[in-house]
Amino acid sequence: MTEPLPRTDLAGRVRTFVADRVIPAETLLLAGGEAGTRTMRALQHEAREAGLWALPLPTHLGGHGLDLSAYAPLAEIEGRSDCGPTALGSDLLLDALMLDRHATATVRERHLAPMTRGGSGPSFAMTEPGIAGSDPSGLGTTATLDGDSWRITGRKWFTSRAATAAFTTVVCRTAANVDNRNAFSLLVVPTDAAGYRVVRELPVLGAGGQYEIVLDDVRVPADHLLGEPGQGLRIVGERLALGRTLRCLRWLGQAQRAHDLMLTRLTTRHAHGGPLAEQQLLHSLVFDSHADIAAARALTYAAVDALTNGGDARIAVGTAKVVTARALHAVVDRAIQVHGAEGLTDDTPLPMLARTARAARILDGPDELHITTVARRLLRVSR
Numbered sequence: 316m317t318e319p320l321p322r323t324d325l326a327g328r329v330r331t332f333v334a335d336r337v338i339p340a341e342t343l344l345l346a347g348g349e350a351g352t353r354t355m356r357a358l359q360h361e362a363r364e365a366g367l368w369a370l371p372l373p374t375h376l377g378g379h380g381l382d383l384s385a386y387a388p389l390a391e392i393e394g395r396s397d398c399g400p401t402a403l404g405s406d407l408l409l410d411a412l413m414l415d416r417h418a419t420a421t422v423r424e425r426h427l428a429p430m431t432r433g434g435s436g437p438s439f440a441m442t443e444p445g446i447a448g449s450d451p452s453g454l455g456t457t458a459t460l461d462g463d464s465w466r467i468t469g470r471k472w473f474t475s476r477a478a479t480a481a482f483t484t485v486v487c488r489t490a491a492n493v494d495n496r497n498a499f500s501l502l503v504v505p506t507d508a509a510g511y512r513v514v515r516e517l518p519v520l521g522a523g524g525q526y527e528i529v530l531d532d533v534r535v536p537a538d539h540l541l542g543e544p545g546q547g548l549r550i551v552g553e554r555l556a557l558g559r560t561l562r563c564l565r566w567l568g569q570a571q572r573a574h575d576l577m578l579t580r581l582t583t584r585h586a587h588g589g590p591l592a593e594q595q596l597l598h599s600l601v602f603d604s605h606a607d608i609a610a611a612r613a614l615t616y617a618a619v620d621a622l623t624n625g626g627d628a629r630i631a632v633g634t635a636k637v638v639t640a641r642a643l644h645a646v647v648d649r650a651i652q653v654h655g656a657e658g659l660t661d662d663t664p665l666p667m668l669a670r671t672a673r674a675a676r677i678l679d680g681p682d683e684l685h686i687t688t689v690a691r692r693l694l695r696v697s698r
Contacts, residue, residue, distance in 0.1 A: 325370075329392045329403070332367055337396045341664065344398045347523055352479070358402040359433060369404035369431065376411050376431045378404075383557075387564055387619045394565025395572045397671060401436075409558050410437035410484070414503075417541040417550055422503050426482050435481035438506075440471035440528060441551065448473070449684045451486070451548060452495045456530065458487035458502055460537065465489075465502055467533045470514075477526035478513050480506055485530065486551065489544050499547035503539045504530065520670040559632050559679045560622060563615040563639040566675055567608065570639075570646040573668050574604045577650040591653065600649045607642035614638050630692050633685040640675035640682065647672045 336358060337344075344351050362368045371386040372378025381389070386405075393399035400406035407430060414427040430437055442448040443455060456469025467487055477483060482505050489500040504511060510533040517525040542550055578601065581592040591597055618635040621628035647668045651658035658665045676682050 329367060329389050333392055333395055333399045337399050337402050341396055341398055362403050367403055371405050371408050372411055383619055384623050390564035391568040394568030409554050413554055419538040421538045436476055438474050438477045438480035438483040440474040440483050441486040442473050443470060444472050449680050456487050458489050463537050464534045467530045470529050472517055472527040474526045474528050475524060477528050482506060486547055496548055497545040500544050501541040501547040501550055502535055504533060504535050508533050519674055522670050556628055556632050559636045560618045563635045566639050566643045567612055569668050570608050570643045573647045573650040577653045580653050604646045604649050607645055611639040611642040630689050633689040637682045637685045643675055644672040
């Protein structure tokens with residue numbers, strides 16, 4: 316095993332909950348529908364009853380108040396399943412912190428408080444069809460202040476959970492003829508607002524959960540603005556740094572899960588007169604996966620330290636994001652190879668992990684964007 320765990324009862328309880336309650340329900344949870352929703356609600360209730368709900372959320376929002384350093388090893392355990400963070404309430408962290416820091420009293424009462432109590436979750440809408448997600452200057456969704464309300468028109472996609480969310484935080488252009496850094500704002504849009512429409516579910520490599528939405532002259536009260544007008548991209552930047560780091564931690568959990576499956580397969584599968592573990596050609600797969608996970612873990616925890624210490628974390632986070640996404644992809648691929656044809660079927664979780672792994676190299680900015688950004692910063696530092 317290459318996975319370090321905090322020597323606390325809490326880590327063991329989280330591991331047991333994910334292994335015994337979440338992972339056995341994955342197929343039903345990922346299928347969605349009423350049965351999936353009921354099952355997720357039941358798991359969330361169990362997590363609250365077990366004292367495992369919302370571990371990283373601030374205590375005043377109903378969480379346990381664990382800081383990022385304390386929560387990071389637990390995030391790995393939760394992340395062994397894509398459904399783990401939702402079942403345990405930690406997937407609310409980004410939206411909860413964003414609203415807690417920047418929302419008006421009205422939005423906090425109407426949306427933040429119900430969300431953290433276990434009501435319908437949030438969604439976030441930034442990217443748009445036909446526009447490079449890594450270049451926000453091309454975003455065309457607009458919001459205009461009209462008296463005491465904003466009028467929003469545009470189209471967004473890759474909006475997670477839009478079909479079941481109570482509200483969507485939308486990145487809108489609110490100013491023209493100004494620097495792009497000051498042209499965008501964030502508006503909280505109730506999903507039952509007139510003109511808000513889910514156009515379609517957008518499967519990602521066959522898996523659901525992402526949606527395309529239309530905002531057709533949607534009106535929201537003026538006090539549904541987060542922060543000040545024109546400060547949207549700054550708030551998004553806060554969200555992305557933490558979000559990318561959390562993704563890395565969860566990808567580490569999934570990489571470790573794939574590695575564990577590979578080790579089990581090698582020691583229990585017999586072929587050509589003995590266990591696969593005796594085939595020296597396969598030993599390199601074990602070593603390479605161990606090394607990939609160890610390197611990715613070191614870089615991810617360097618990003619955790621950078622965020623915790625409050626300095627410029629952009630190099631650390633960008634590096635961790637690229638290396639961890641690549642590690643997950645490589646480790647899952649090796650595990651599939653060891654499982655042979657069975658690894659291509661849903662009799663194992665490997666196809667599900669493979670979908671996550673391939674998407675990881677694009678989500679929250681493609682590898683190429685982070686490589687260029689980190690390289691340019693390193694070159695500037697060296698001058």
